[in-house]
Amino acid sequence: MRRRTAVVAGVVAMATLLTGCDFSVYSLPLPGGAKIKGPSYTVTVEFADVLDLVPKSSVKVDDVTVGTVQKVWLEGYVAKVKIKLPKSLDLPDNTHATIRQTSLLGEKFVSLAPPTGDEKPRGKLDNGELIPLSRTTSNVEVEEVLSALSLLLNGGGVAQLQIITQELNKALTGNEPAIKSVLTQLNTFVGTLDQNKQKIVTAITAVDALAKKLNAQKTTLATAIDSLPKSIATLDKQRAALVKTLQALSKLGSTATRVITASQKDLVANLQSLYPVLTKLAEAGQNLPKSLELLLTYPFPDGAAKAVKGDFTNLDITLDVNTQKALKGLLGLGLPTTGITLPTVGLSLPVHNSPQFPTGKGTAGLPPLPLPTGTATSCITLLGLPVCTPTLNRPAFDPELAKVLMPGVAK
Structure with a gap:
């Protein structure tokens, strides 16, 4: 009895001592995590859901433990995780982070990996940097899988799966060539769409621009549409005249065709006869307009006044x-003067x-002109x-x- 009393007293004294020193179990260092030797740096990672990730969890690259989780906290509606990495670890600036599990029911850890696909690695991850929410994900939990499975089994259509399978077998049996042809055509169609996606995007952009222009001219289009019935009514009233006009035009076309066909030979002959005349006119060139200039001043050209x-x-x-x-x-x-004024x-x-042109040397192209003698x-x-x-x-x-x-x- 005395021994029990002493133990209780010791426990109470220890609790009192711990309370007085403001000490709690959450302040004790947690086991686990990688031991980092040498220089290190810290990086903050944002997650939409950290699941049950806790401090001292591992940080891995290619399934190799390289660092440890130092702190997990909530800021607004985003969970943030501070991780510690060795300075010797070289990661790109656009590194991706994922929360994974070691096994189906194992512990959680943070997995870091460089970008894949079309995105190329760039820069270098350094101390104090942030991996944003756009480059982080978390794997599906077992609880989520079981919850979805239970929903399917309890309230889903599992009972109808057999019926669906039987009907599909009936529909597909004996129609394999047709289904294969449909799938081939669908593959060709999708491939063609993929090859022309840029043209499709351009066409959609053009349609969008056209829609904007039509919207800007909405008032004008509304006025035109409102006046369209009156125009149609006017055309309906003039339909008989339009029909007669078209019939007369058709008759004129037929007549013109007949005339041209009948006079084709004569027309060709006239053109052939005109060909030599036109050829000689073309050969005359500038001589014809020069001769017309002399016609108004005959017999002397314009240059004679200067000569x-x-x-x-x-x-x-x-x-x-x-x-x-x-x-x-x-x-x-x-x-005699009669007083009559004559007109x-x-x-x-x-x-x-007639000018007398010199006939000596040095005068080219000017023939001597005979001068008349006597009086007239x-x-x-x-x-x-x-x-x-x-x-x-x-x-x-x-x-x-x-x-x-x-x-x-x-x-």
């Missing part, structure tokens, strides 16, 4: 004739003075009387002679 300086070619003179002075000057008649006749007579008489009729004036072969018009012969003549 002979100080002379006159294609000269026009205007005659303002006073009949009384002209008759008195030419015939010596003194006519003044204005004549425009062209005078062509040019006559006109004024008020029933003939009026004649001599024309001299001079290179230019003489104003003094004009004053003597015809007073009042203006150049």
Whole structure:
């Protein structure tokens, strides 16, 4: 009895001592984990669910224990795990983390692995870095598998599996070639879609752009659709006229075809006859327009005025004739003044003075022109009387002679 009392007293004293020192079992170091010798670094990993992962759990790479879990805590709705790794461990910066089990009912551990597939490793994992939630996963728990199995067995359609199997056997038996052909075609179809996925994406993008443009023109389209019934009604009223127009157009086409067919030979013959003419016109080239330029200044080309300086070619003179002075000057008649004013006749007579081109050396392409000799008489009729004036072969018009012969003549 005394021994029991002493033991109880010792336990109470020990509990009192521990309480007074603010000591708990959670502060004791846990066993397990890898022993890391030398320099190390820590990394924080985010998980959506850590299951029953606890501190001192192992951290493995390729199923080899390399580190240990130091701390597990909850921050918001994300579980965070701090792991300790040796400095000698070289992992990429985009390392993936997974919570796995050593066996079906074994302990949990954190597995680290470099990225696979199209993602390439980059950088180096260093102290204090974070492996985000996007690069972490957790394996399926046995409890989850059993829970899903129990749901299937208790409330699922296990009883109908036999019926489904029997009906599938009936449907597939004897139709193996057809089913194989369908699967082959489906494989070809899916393969073609995969090969043209970029074109499909481009088409969908174009359809999206078209939909945006149609949406922007929604008011205009609504107005057009609202006015469409009136347009259709107008077309319906004009249907008979449109039908007649189309029938007449068809008749015109038939007639034109018949005319062209009938005149085909003549048309070909005319074209063949025109071919030499058009060929010669093409060969004439610039000579034809140059000849048309000479037509207005015949017989002298435009260059003749520049060849002979100080002379006159294609000269026009205007005659303002006073009949009384002209008759008195030419015939010596003194006519009485009757108070009747005779009409003044204005004549425009062209005078062509032929220039004398030099015929010496150095003048190419300019043939000598024969000059007329002697005098000639040019006559006109004024008020029933003939009026004649001599024309001299001079290179230019003489104003003094004009004053003597015809007073009042203006150049």
